[in-house]
């Protein structure tokens with residue numbers, strides 16, 4: 001018990017209750033988001049993941065920079081209070097390390113009957129754990145979570161190289177363009 005962290009970003013029962021039966025044939029036999037493989041667990045981000053390599057995994061996606069424990073906790077608490085951030089991780093339970101992460105952000109709208117839009121952000125799997133369908137598992141978790149939360153659509157930005165990966169789980173290009181201005185690289 002002593003080393004168990006219960007400071008979850010969001011209620012883990014939300015993930016536990018999702019139904020993935022319609023995805024059964026998309027995964028290898030026996031594999032699903034509830035059973036992501038021997039020694040792996042999908043769960044909400046925890047405060048203690050600062051010490052479990054969460055930021056080091058994110059650094060395989062893009063620049064993370066310096067994030068002190070205090071900065072991490074302030075952002076974690078702000079996201080938790082906001083209730084719009086669903087950061088999910090995969091832990092290697094034997095190593096007690098975060099080896100993958102993906103975030104669903106919920107945006108509130110006036111359009112679509114005061115509806116909600118879901119955005120997929122910061123999907124990354126440690127490169128030593130590739131080929132185990134872990135990225136696909138995380139993405140399917142976010143898709144089913146967005147449906148469960150009642151969003152009218154889910155979207156993401158990705159490189160050309162990642163298009164086949166997201167197409168295999170149902171994302172389509174719809175002719176809209178992603179545009180950006182940057183003040184920092």
Ligand code: 16G
Pocket residue numbers: 061062063120121122123124156157158159
């Ligand atoms: C990718 C990510 C996005 C992330 C960005 C970071 C997915 C689906 N897309 O576009 O969420 O924030 O890379 O790149 O994971 P940046 O550091 O150049 O903004």
